[in-house]
Amino acid sequence: MTGALFLGWRYLAQHRFKSSILVASITLMLFLPVATRLLVEDSAAALTARADQTPLILGARGSELELVLNTLYFHAESPEEIENRAFAEAQSTEFAEFIPIHSRFKAHGAAIVGTSLDYFDFRGLRVANGRQMGLLGECVIGANVAARLGLGPGESIVSSPETVFDIAGVYPLKMTIAGVLAAGGTADDDAVFVDVRTTWIIQGLGHGHTDLADAGAGAAVLSRRDDMITANASLTQYAEITPENISAFHFHGASDTFPLTSVIAVPPDQKNATLLRGRYQDSELLQLVVPGNVLDDLLETVFAVQNYVILGLAILSLATVAVITLVFLLSQQLRKGEFHTLLRIGASKGYVAVLIASEIGFVFLISALLAAALTLVTRHYAMQILQTFLTL
Amino acid sequence: MIDLRTLLVSVVVLVAACGDADRQATTADAAAEKPKSALVVTSNYPLYFFASRITEGIDVAPEIVFPDIDGDPAFWTPGAEQIQLLQSADVVILNGAGAEPWLNLVTLDRRQLLDTTAKIADRLIPLEDSVRHQHGPEGEHSHQGTAFTTWLDPQLAIAQAQALTNAVVDLAPAAEDQFRDNMAKLERELIELDTRLAGIFAQLEDRPVLFSHPVYQYLQRRYLINGKSLHWEPDEEPTTSDWIELQQELPAHRASIMIWEDEPLQATKDRLAAADIRSAVFHPVANRPDDGDFLSVMRANAKRIQSSL
Numbered sequence: 001m002t003g004a005l006f007l008g009w010r011y012l013a014q015h016r017f018k019s020s021i022l023v024a025s026i027t028l029m030l031f032l033p034v035a036t037r038l039l040v041e042d043s044a045a046a047l048t049a050r051a052d053q054t055p056l057i058l059g060a061r062g063s064e065l066e067l068v069l070n071t072l073y074f075h076a077e078s079p080e081e082i083e084n085r086a087f088a089e090a091q092s093t094e095f096a097e098f099i100p101i102h103s104r105f106k107a108h109g110a111a112i113v114g115t116s117l118d119y120f121d122f123r124g125l126r127v128a129n130g131r132q133m134g135l136l137g138e139c140v141i142g143a144n145v146a147a148r149l150g151l152g153p154g155e156s157i158v159s160s161p162e163t164v165f166d167i168a169g170v171y172p173l174k175m176t177i178a179g180v181l182a183a184g185g186t187a188d189d190d191a192v193f194v195d196v197r198t199t200w201i202i203q204g205l206g207h208g209h210t211d212l213a214d215a216g217a218g219a220a221v222l223s224r225r226d227d228m229i230t231a232n233a234s235l236t237q238y239a240e241i242t243p244e245n246i247s248a249f250h251f252h253g254a255s256d257t258f259p260l261t262s263v264i265a266v267p268p269d270q271k272n273a274t275l276l277r278g279r280y281q282d283s284e285l286l287q288l289v290v291p292g293n294v295l296d297d298l299l300e301t302v303f304a305v306q307n308y309v310i311l312g313l314a315i316l317s318l319a320t321v322a323v324i325t326l327v328f329l330l331s332q333q334l335r336k337g338e339f340h341t342l343l344r345i346g347a348s349k350g351y352v353a354v355l356i357a358s359e360i361g362f363v364f365l366i367s368a369l370l371a372a373a374l375t376l377v378t379r380h381y382a383m384q385i386l387q388t389f390l391t392l
Numbered sequence: 393m394i395d396l397r398t399l400l401v402s403v404v405v406l407v408a409a410c411g412d413a414d415r416q417a418t419t420a421d422a423a424a425e426k427p428k429s430a431l432v433v434t435s436n437y438p439l440y441f442f443a444s445r446i447t448e449g450i451d452v453a454p455e456i457v458f459p460d461i462d463g464d465p466a467f468w469t470p471g472a473e474q475i476q477l478l479q480s481a482d483v484v485i486l487n488g489a490g491a492e493p494w495l496n497l498v499t500l501d502r503r504q505l506l507d508t509t510a511k512i513a514d515r516l517i518p519l520e521d522s523v524r525h526q527h528g529p530e531g532e533h534s535h536q537g538t539a540f541t542t543w544l545d546p547q548l549a550i551a552q553a554q555a556l557t558n559a560v561v562d563l564a565p566a567a568e569d570q571f572r573d574n575m576a577k578l579e580r581e582l583i584e585l586d587t588r589l590a591g592i593f594a595q596l597e598d599r600p601v602l603f604s605h606p607v608y609q610y611l612q613r614r615y616l617i618n619g620k621s622l623h624w625e626p627d628e629e630p631t632t633s634d635w636i637e638l639q640q641e642l643p644a645h646r647a648s649i650m651i652w653e654d655e656p657l658q659a660t661k662d663r664l665a666a667a668d669i670r671s672a673v674f675h676p677v678a679n680r681p682d683d684g685d686f687l688s689v690m691r692a693n694a695k696r697i698q699s700s701l
Binding site for chain 2: 132133134195246247
């Protein structure tokens with residue numbers, strides 16, 4: 001019987017083109033539904049885990065999904081904003097620990113996330129190289145940002161203007177990298193973290209400039225009378241915060257009105273969570289959402305999409321099986337003379353049957369192995385592959 | 393039905409969410425690295441002195457640290473190592489009242505901050521002489537605040553020390569009685585200082601006094617001193633305009649004593665003496681003194697004022 005297997009293998013090797021098409025078709029037929037299912041399940045598990053670690057999110061009333069996504073994954077381009085007073089008022093309730101988030105700006109494609117030190121404890125983020133951010137203008141960067149841009153502690157990264165044509169808007173700020181976070185396999189790896197006040201400086205709500213009361217500021221002073229100095233447009237604002245100029249940085253306006261994109265609330269228990277949710281139930285400007293619930297709704301959609309995709313693939317698979325069957329049947333017809341010769345030289349009918357079965361078996365075996373290998377590779381590199389695809 | 397937008401959002405979320413599996417382990421690692429011993433960092437020397445006295449001789453007391461600061465702590469900008477020290481502290485004891493402008497520049501966990509004047513905010517003195525300025529379309533503004541040398545009023549110093557005591561009690565509740573005993577001793581010494589200063593400044597009656605710098609607001613208010621502040625530095629020769637300003641001030645405020653933060657230049661003393669103004673040093677002791685401690689420096693201040701009367 002090994003002779004029949006050998007002949008079957010040699011037949012496939014001899015007809016490489018036909019065999020390759022068959023293997024490719026069956027591989028894809030096996031791979032696509034399995035990979036889709038695993039990818040969705042892995043992603044859903046990861047998504048749920050991050051959402052479940054985030055008990056409550058306070059933000060502007062509007063799309064719950066966008067609020068949650070921007071807080072968890074920092075993806076929104078123009079997120080709705082709330083005033084910093086909402087953060088202060090939430091804190092005054094003492095129902096939870098509150099962590100401010102201001103995620104609106106980018107630096108080299110990475111989201112700049114303005115927050116407090118509480119965020120790092122909350123997410124369990126550890127500085128792997130360097131130290132924690134300490135001064136305004138300093139940042140700690142995620143592991144992927146550091147690897148992608150080849151940056152480390154002591155180097156700097158510049159924030160991007162919101163639009164190319166926004167010459168009168170947000171000035172780029174050169175931020176010093178204090179440390180690099182250990183990789184955690186989350187969206188935090190792709191972010192640049194700064195003090196929330198640094199994002200306000202990027203937004204132009206705070207800045208540093210020469211002391212106008214100083215004699216050296218003469219050229220920048222438009223008028224000076226009693227207790228009032230007016231500067232002209234030549235007043236240079238610092239684009240980088242250094243130990244030498246940091247004391248010149250200050251904010252204009254009441255910090256209560258400064259923007260945040262959301263606030264993460266971490267209540268100590270269910271009772272406090274419920275009391276806190278009650279506070280915002282009737283608010284017209286604010287909403288307090290449970291990320292897990294919002295993402296459960298999203299996941300229902302994801303799973304529905306997945307089911308549609310798998311149904312489509314199943315139909316395609318049926319068609320593929322039909323075509324493959326046809327190919328094999330036609331092949332048998334074409335090889336009638338070959339099988340007749342084998343019988344004439346002494347091969348049994350069983351021998352011929354094994355020969356045909358071995359050819360089919362080899363095709364399915366190779367396809368199954370390839371599909372398994374592709375599934376493993378896809379699972380391993382799924383994030384990078386899809387991210388590359390999405391950023392094309 | 394599922395629309396395209398929801399579908400796109402779903403894909404983006406799935407991409408970003410991938411690979412979260414190791415999160416739990418990382419969280420556990422970070423939690424395991426938290427320091428165990430209590431560390432208290434103070435933002436100026438008087439608070440360090442109070443904290444040291446309150447925790448003196450108590451084994452379980454937290455470690456009290458006052459960073460090495462060159463010059464006035466109110467103008468301090470912490471360096472990288474000092475920021476790490478502040479971030480590693482269990483409690484950072486602040487004077488409040490605007491004495492820590494560097495707080496606006498550094499990233500600290502707000503839960504570790506204790507403002508010792510938060511409960512006496514109604515007794516703080518607002519500053520009035522800030523310059524407004526305008527640049528850009530956002531309108532005029534000024535960078536003003538409150539006077540911050542609160543410890544120069546021993547009654548406020550006691551209130552600050554009490555806030556500090558509560559903080560160390562929270563860190564080591566087992567030694568509460570000892571902390572409060574030490575606080576009681578400190579309070580007695582501060583009251584004694586208060587009484588002594590009150591007696592000395594009472595001798596001034598309503599006679600005008602000049603302060604070389606506007607840092608004595610609380611001393612002035614506590615002891616009803618008829619004082620006016622200049623902006624003179626003890627280690628700098630006053631400029632011609634400074635002398636002119638003084639000449640213009642004197643007819644309305646005929647001072648016979650100028651109180652300095654530190655020993656002024658001899659030439660300045662001589663020229664003031666020529667105008668019948670004696671110089672006396674009242675060290676605000678915001679930073680660690682070269683010799684002695686907070687109370688000994690304050691007693692020396694009292695002695696110098698007494699001898700100048």
